[in-house]
Amino acid sequence: DGSELVEVNNYVRSNQAEPNAEMFGLAKGRNLIVISMESLQNFVINNDMNGHEVTPFLNSLTQDKDTFYFSNFYHQTGLGKTSDSEFLVENSLYPLGGGAVFFTHSGNKFHSMSESLNEQGYYTNVMHPNNKSFWNRDMMYQALSIQKYYDVNSYEVNEGDAVNWGMKDIPFFEQSVSLMKEMPQPFYSRLITLTNHYPFDLDEEDQLIPPYDSNSRTLNKYFQSVRYMDEALKTLFDDLKEQGLYDNSIIVMYGDHYGISENHNKAMSQYLGKEITPYESAKLQRVPFFVHIPNSGKGEEITETAGQIDIRPTILHLLGVETAKDMQLGADVFSDEHEEFVIFRDGGFVTDKLVFANNACYDNETGEQIEIESCQPFIDRASQELGYSDQIINGDLLRFYDLKTGNLLLDQAEQKKP
Ligand code: GP9
Numbered sequence: 001d002g003s004e005l006v007e008v009n010n011y012v013r014s015n016q017a018e019p020n021a022e023m024f025g026l027a028k029g030r031n032l033i034v035i036s037m038e039s040l041q042n043f044v045i046n047n048d049m050n051g052h053e054v055t056p057f058l059n060s061l062t063q064d065k066d067t068f069y070f071s072n073f074y075h076q077t078g079l080g081k082t083s084d085s086e087f088l089v090e091n092s093l094y095p096l097g098g099g100a101v102f103f104t105h106s107g108n109k110f111h112s113m114s115e116s117l118n119e120q121g122y123y124t125n126v127m128h129p130n131n132k133s134f135w136n137r138d139m140m141y142q143a144l145s146i147q148k149y150y151d152v153n154s155y156e157v158n159e160g161d162a163v164n165w166g167m168k169d170i171p172f173f174e175q176s177v178s179l180m181k182e183m184p185q186p187f188y189s190r191l192i193t194l195t196n197h198y199p200f201d202l203d204e205e206d207q208l209i210p211p212y213d214s215n216s217r218t219l220n221k222y223f224q225s226v227r228y229m230d231e232a233l234k235t236l237f238d239d240l241k242e243q244g245l246y247d248n249s250i251i252v253m254y255g256d257h258y259g260i261s262e263n264h265n266k267a268m269s270q271y272l273g274k275e276i277t278p279y280e281s282a283k284l285q286r287v288p289f290f291v292h293i294p295n296s297g298k299g300e301e302i303t304e305t306a307g308q309i310d311i312r313p314t315i316l317h318l319l320g321v322e323t324a325k326d327m328q329l330g331a332d333v334f335s336d337e338h339e340e341f342v343i344f345r346d347g348g349f350v351t352d353k354l355v356f357a358n359n360a361c362y363d364n365e366t367g368e369q370i371e372i373e374s375c376q377p378f379i380d381r382a383s384q385e386l387g388y389s390d391q392i393i394n395g396d397l398l399r400f401y402d403l404k405t406g407n408l409l410l411d412q413a414e415q416k417k418p
Pocket residue numbers: 080081082083128130134192194197
C-alpha cells in the first residue's frame with residue numbers, strides 16, 4: 001500500500017543536494033546528447049597496451065578545456081546490464097537485485113528524465129540499432145515517456161556496416177547525426193553503442209591496434225574493440241560539428257558496465273601488474289564519465305567518488321531544471337552536498353575512504369583489509385537505500401506521488417487497497 005511512501009519520501013527529501021550555483025543552468029536550452037559507451041571500463045583511459053594508446057580521443061578529452069572527466073565514477077548495474085544503466089540514468093533509482101527491471105516493471109509509473117525534459121519542451125528519443133524488443137525496450141520506453149525509439153528499422157545497415165552484434169558504431173553515429181539534424185530542437189537523444197560488446201569481434205580493417213597477448217582471448221580483443229569505439233566517438237564529434245549541431249549541445253558520455261568479468265582475472269592481473277583482490281575488482285567497476293559542454297571553458301578532472309545514479313540530477317541541473325521534488329536517490333556531482341558514497345547493487349559500496357566488497361572491508365587508499373566495524377554504518381545505509389529503491393519499484397509507489405507539488409496521494413493509495 002502507498003503508505004510506505006511516507007518513509008521513503010522523508011529519506012529522499014533529507015538527502016537532496018542543493019545545485020551548485022555556478023553550474024546550474026550552464027547548458028540551459030541546449031540539445032542533450034547522452035552516449036552509453038558499451039562495456040567501457042575506466043582502466044583503459046590514459047593507459048596503453050604494449051605501447052599502443054587505447055583511447056586517444058577520450059584521453060584528449062580528459063585534458064580538454066570544455067570537458068569534465070570523472071575518474072572515480074562507478075557503474076551500478078545488475079543483471080540487466082545496459083538496460084540497468086539506462087534505468088539509473090532515467091530515474092536515479094537502483095535497478096533490481098534479481099532480474100532486469102526493464103522486463104519485470106515496464107508497467108510501472110515512472111517520472112523519468114525524459115518526462116522532465118519533455119515538459120521543458122525537449123523532443124526525447126533513444127537511438128540504438130537493435131531490435132526494438134531487446135531488453136523489452138519498446139515497452140519500457142513507453143513507461144519512461146520517451147517519445148521516439150530509433151531502433152534498427154530507422155537505420156540503413158549496408159554491406160560491411162555490421163559486425164558482432166549488429167551495426168558498427170561509426171556508421172551508427174553518422175546516420176544518427178543525420179537523424180538529429182531533422183529533429184525539432186532542443187532534443188534529448190540517448191545513443192547506445194553496440195560494437196564494443198562481448199565477444200569483441202571486429203572486421204580486420206577496424207583493428208587499429210594489435211591484440212593483447214594474454215591467456216584471455218576476450219581481453220586480448222577488448223583493447224582493439226575499445227580502440228575502435230574511441231575512433232567512433234571521435235567521428236561523432238566531427239559529424240556533429242559538420243552538421244552544425246555541436247555548439248548548441250551538451251554531450252554526456254558514460255561506460256554502461258564492465259566488459260571484462262572476473263573470469264579473466266589472471267589476464268587482467270598480467271595487464272595491470274597486480275593481483276586482482278576483491279578490493280581491486282570493486283575498483284575495476286569504475287567506468288569513465290564525461291560531461292562535455294562546448295565553448296564553456298569549464299572542464300577538469302574530478303576525482304570525487306560518484307556513480308551512475310548521480311547522472312540524472314547532474315544533467316538536469318546543468319540544463320537549469322530543478323529536481324528538489326524528484327523522487328531520486330542520486331545527487332548532482334557538482335553540488336557541495338554530493339556525498340562520496342556509491343552503492344553497488346549487491347550491497348557492496350565505495351566511499352572516498354572505504355571499499356566494501358565480498359563481505360570484507362578495505363581501506364580505499366591502500367587496498368588493505370581492515371576491521372568490518374569501519375564499514376558497518378555504510379553497510380547499514382546501503383541496505384536501507386537499496387531497500388527504499390526496491391520499495392518504490394516493487395510497490396509501484398510513484399503512482400502515489402505528485403511530482404508537481406511533491407504531495408503524496410495517499411487517499412488514493414487507501415482507495416486502491418485490495
Ligand atoms: C543490446 C545492447 C547490449 O541492445 O544494449 O546489451 P547488454 O548485453 O550489454 O546488456
